[in-house]
Amino acid sequence: MTASINDVARAAGVSASTVSRALRGRAGVSDEVRDRIASVAAQLGYTASRSASSLASGRTFTIGVVVPYVGRWFFGTVLDAAEQVFSAAGYDVLLYNLGTPETRKRFFAKLPVRKRVDAVLSLLIPDEGESAALRSLGVPLASTVGGARPGFTVVGIDDRAGAESAVRHLVNLGHRRIGTISGSSGPLHWTTPIERRRAYLDVLAEAGIEHDPALEADGDYTLEGGERAMTELLAASRPPTAVFAQSDEMAMGALRALRRHRLKVPDDVSVVGFDDHELADVIGLTTVAQPVAGQGAEAARLLLRQLDEPDAEHPGHVQMPIHLVLRETTAPPRPRGPQ
Amino acid sequence: MTASINDVARAAGVSASTVSRALRGRAGVSDEVRDRIASVAAQLGYTASRSASSLASGRTFTIGVVVPYVGRWFFGTVLDAAEQVFSAAGYDVLLYNLGTPETRKRFFAKLPVRKRVDAVLSLLIPDEGESAALRSLGVPLASTVGGARPGFTVVGIDDRAGAESAVRHLVNLGHRRIGTISGSSGPLHWTTPIERRRAYLDVLAEAGIEHDPALEADGDYTLEGGERAMTELLAASRPPTAVFAQSDEMAMGALRALRRHRLKVPDDVSVVGFDDHELADVIGLTTVAQPVAGQGAEAARLLLRQLDEPDAEHPGHVQMPIHLVLRETTAPPRPRGPQ
DNA sequence: AATATGAACGCAAACGCTTGCGCAACAGCG
DNA sequence: CGCTGTTGCGCAAGCGTTTGCGTTCATATT
Numbered sequence: 001m002t003a004s005i006n007d008v009a010r011a012a013g014v015s016a017s018t019v020s021r022a023l024r025g026r027a028g029v030s031d032e033v034r035d036r037i038a039s040v041a042a043q044l045g046y047t048a049s050r051s052a053s054s055l056a057s058g059r060t061f062t063i064g065v066v067v068p069y070v071g072r073w074f075f076g077t078v079l080d081a082a083e084q085v086f087s088a089a090g091y092d093v094l095l096y097n098l099g100t101p102e103t104r105k106r107f108f109a110k111l112p113v114r115k116r117v118d119a120v121l122s123l124l125i126p127d128e129g130e131s132a133a134l135r136s137l138g139v140p141l142a143s144t145v146g147g148a149r150p151g152f153t154v155v156g157i158d159d160r161a162g163a164e165s166a167v168r169h170l171v172n173l174g175h176r177r178i179g180t181i182s183g184s185s186g187p188l189h190w191t192t193p194i195e196r197r198r199a200y201l202d203v204l205a206e207a208g209i210e211h212d213p214a215l216e217a218d219g220d221y222t223l224e225g226g227e228r229a230m231t232e233l234l235a236a237s238r239p240p241t242a243v244f245a246q247s248d249e250m251a252m253g254a255l256r257a258l259r260r261h262r263l264k265v266p267d268d269v270s271v272v273g274f275d276d277h278e279l280a281d282v283i284g285l286t287t288v289a290q291p292v293a294g295q296g297a298e299a300a301r302l303l304l305r306q307l308d309e310p311d312a313e314h315p316g317h318v319q320m321p322i323h324l325v326l327r328e329t330t331a332p333p334r335p336r337g338p339q
Numbered sequence: 340m341t342a343s344i345n346d347v348a349r350a351a352g353v354s355a356s357t358v359s360r361a362l363r364g365r366a367g368v369s370d371e372v373r374d375r376i377a378s379v380a381a382q383l384g385y386t387a388s389r390s391a392s393s394l395a396s397g398r399t400f401t402i403g404v405v406v407p408y409v410g411r412w413f414f415g416t417v418l419d420a421a422e423q424v425f426s427a428a429g430y431d432v433l434l435y436n437l438g439t440p441e442t443r444k445r446f447f448a449k450l451p452v453r454k455r456v457d458a459v460l461s462l463l464i465p466d467e468g469e470s471a472a473l474r475s476l477g478v479p480l481a482s483t484v485g486g487a488r489p490g491f492t493v494v495g496i497d498d499r500a501g502a503e504s505a506v507r508h509l510v511n512l513g514h515r516r517i518g519t520i521s522g523s524s525g526p527l528h529w530t531t532p533i534e535r536r537r538a539y540l541d542v543l544a545e546a547g548i549e550h551d552p553a554l555e556a557d558g559d560y561t562l563e564g565g566e567r568a569m570t571e572l573l574a575a576s577r578p579p580t581a582v583f584a585q586s587d588e589m590a591m592g593a594l595r596a597l598r599r600h601r602l603k604v605p606d607d608v609s610v611v612g613f614d615d616h617e618l619a620d621v622i623g624l625t626t627v628a629q630p631v632a633g634q635g636a637e638a639a640r641l642l643l644r645q646l647d648e649p650d651a652e653h654p655g656h657v658q659m660p661i662h663l664v665l666r667e668t669t670a671p672p673r674p675r676g677p678q
Numbered sequence: 679a680a681t682a683t684g685a686a687c688g689c690a691a692a693c694g695c696t697t698g699c700g701c702a703a704c705a706g707c708g
Numbered sequence: 709c710g711c712t713g714t715t716g717c718g719c720a721a722g723c724g725t726t727t728g729c730g731t732t733c734a735t736a737t738t
Contacts, residue, residue: 002453002454002477004693004694004695005694005695006694006695014717014718015717015718015719016694016695016696016718017695017696017697017717017718017719017720018716018717018718020695020696020697021696021697021717024696026697027715027716028715028716028717029716029717030715030716030717033716033717045475047449047450047451047453047454048694048695049394049454049455049693049694049695050390050451050454050455051389051390051391051393051394051399051454051455051693051694051695052390052394052693052694052695052696052723053694053695053696054390054695054723055388055390055391055394055693055694055695055696055723055724055725056694056695056696056697056722056723057695057696057697057723058696058723060390062433065434069419070409070415070418070419070422071412071415071416071418071419071420071632072415073410073412073415076409076410076411076412076415077410079409079410079434079436080408080409080410080436080438081410083409083434083435083436084436084438084442087435087436087442088442092433092435092451092455093433093434093435093436094401094431094432094433094434095404095418095422095432095433095434096422096426096431096432097418097419097422097423097426097432099419099423103423103426103427110386111386112386112389112431114341114386115341115386115388115389115390115724116389116390116431136384138341223617223618223621252618252621253621255621256620256621259623278562279562279591279618281595282562282591282592282594282595282622283621283622284598293410343723343724343725344724344725345724353687353688354687354688354689355688355724355725355726356687356688356689356690356725356726356727357686357687357688359725359726359727360686360687360726360727363726365727366685366686367685367686367687368686368687369685369686369687372686372687387724387725388723388724388725389725390723390724390725391693391723391724391725391726392724392725392726393693393725394692394693394694394695394723394724394725394726395692395693395724395725395726395727396693396725396726396727397693397726454694
């Protein structure tokens with residue numbers, strides 16, 4: 001069918017080993033022979049079979065990337081950036097999309113990446129068992145979400161500081177009834193929602209505002225969840241004048257709910273998000289910006305470095321910068337009548 | 340390191356061939372032995388090496404998916420849906436993100452998928468040479484974009500009809516100066532922008548409206564491009580009262596531009612998009628809805644069917660339904676003074 | 679009872695590479 | 709001129725599966 005290494009060897013009048021060495025830039029081949037082999041290979045349209053070469057060498061030149069939802073902006077963007085780094089370095093990307101609990105379970109049970117990848121980049125936070133499963137692969141691991149984890153290189157942001165700046169912004173504007181839409185649900189062992197919520201509580205306490213449980217709702221990190229959560233908050237006996245949504249997509253859901261309730265943003269309710277979604281600017285959403293693509297690229301680079309220098313010292317946790325972006329969904333609370 | 344088929348064979352007291360047959364459900368193994376092998380394999384945590392098995396069998400159980408930009412909503416969503424179908428069927432997905440001309444060129448020059456995949460799903464429109472390269476792989480091909488192409492199973496929508504319904508909607512509202520933001524740029528041999536533009540021209544003609552070239556601008560299928568294009572249109576001597584943006588992301592860019600110009604939507608300008616982006620609903624964008632995830636899933640299914648029954652008859656082109664979704668960015672034109 | 683039939687399993691040859699080792703040939707050295 | 713190194717290349721043994729074919733043994737057939 002397609003040309004094999006022996007076809008090339010025969011056509012070039014050398015042995016298969018020389019072809020192998022020549023094409024991969026290994027030493028021990030004269031320039032003349034190397035050129036000849038290269039041209040013959042090109043002419044025959046020869047590409048080494050990845051299966052055969054990885055079987056023989058143990059290297060797969062493939063990176064496994066596991067993602068909760070490729071379709072969501074955050075993950076898509078991280079993946080995009082990471083893929084570019086990997087493919088530029090000659091690695092292929094094997095994608096595992098683990099949206100549902102079943103697919104996730106099946107993935108970690110069968111571990112289809114075993115013997116198939118040189119490293120794994122996880123865009124989801126594995127629980128203890130899942131972490132152990134990944135570690136059992138014996139390859140470098142990285143993650144772009146959550147906090148530091150043994151065996152993983154994780155590049156992330158300071159969730160606490162980011163959330164603090166968001167809530168503090170609302171406090172500084174004069175808000176006292178500040179709600180939050182969190183994303184804590186699901187079986188994810190995710191430090192992110194914990195950190196962000198903690199920051200919310202801390203800033204409130206620091207400002208001397210009493211915490212009202214009726215002002216917290218779960219938005220499941222989705223648009224629809226954000227909408228539901230906002231609706232819940234509005235149903236409180238004393239609804240909030242400002243809301244910190246712990247992701248932009250939930251913030252957008254909140255905006256939708258507010259629109260349905262004929263409430264004006266920011267006049268009636270202020271909203272601040274988290275992520276700086278690509279569309280946050282379009283809708284004028286005030287939010288905490290994090291370098292999403294940057295984290296994907298950085299994680300990919302760190303992984304590659306580990307593959308290149310397995311014995312060197314490698315950072316276990318790097319933090320990327322964040323900053324608050326002021327747009328048009330936050331303003332001082334509407335002056336009230338007799339308070 | 341990790342267990343091989345011989346370890347399992349030894350532990351189960353059978354030959355490697357029997358293990359192979361047993362684990363893959365092939366005939367010729369008694370139930371008793373099959374069970375024993377299964378339990379031994381589970382105990383040893385054995386997974387067959389994909390490299391070895393595909394080298395021996397010629398099957399890779401891997402699908403190559405090539406995407407222009409994973410980060411963009413449309414492609415991310417298609418990919419998500421397709422991946423689910425593939426992984427449910429036991430196939431892995433090898434992702435190629437071909438955002439830049441260089442990566443794209445390199446991909447088609449080296450064809451890293453050669454001997455690595457059983458089929459290819461392309462979310463970009465290959466030109467003639469690229470199509471030929473893909474066909475040379477000798478595996479089933481599918482695509483979710485553009486029109487019918489020889490050698491490909493393509494699942495798409497009726498772009499012409501969709502665009503017509505969008506423009507006709509604007510006409511019916513009473514608009515006469517209708518602009519369009521197209522996405523024709525780039526070296527993509529893409530029928531989509533051609534079809535959508537054609538529809539735009541046809542409907543104008545059908546309504547007896549003279550075509551004004553100043554009301555066409557290129558938005559490059561991006562948010563920023565849409566914004567630029569809208570700004571251009573507004574600079575026309577007689578700016579449009581309505582705009583048909585040929586994708587939702589460009590429509591969102593247009594909305595941003597309009598906001599910057601302090602123009603009200605839909606009071607001053609109506610906007611209709613195309614795609615029904617997940618956030619279209621949030622911002623109330625009137626648009627032509629197409630089943631994005633549906634197309635990805637359908638294409639994946641068709642590809643799998645071709646792998647299962649290579650000799651059967653397979654459809655070359657399937658069309659999915661579309662419909663106009665009315666929201667809040669379109670309205671009759673503001674009554675003018677002496678016209 | 680002899681033979682054909684089929685099921686269950688093992689043998690061994692691929693599959694297409696990589697790589698340690700060996701062997702020339704040649705250069706540099708004293 | 710012999711000796712040690714170096715360079716360029718081929719040999720052959722893997723890497724871990726799959727699969728065609730052969731063998732054995734129990735069962736069915738005449």
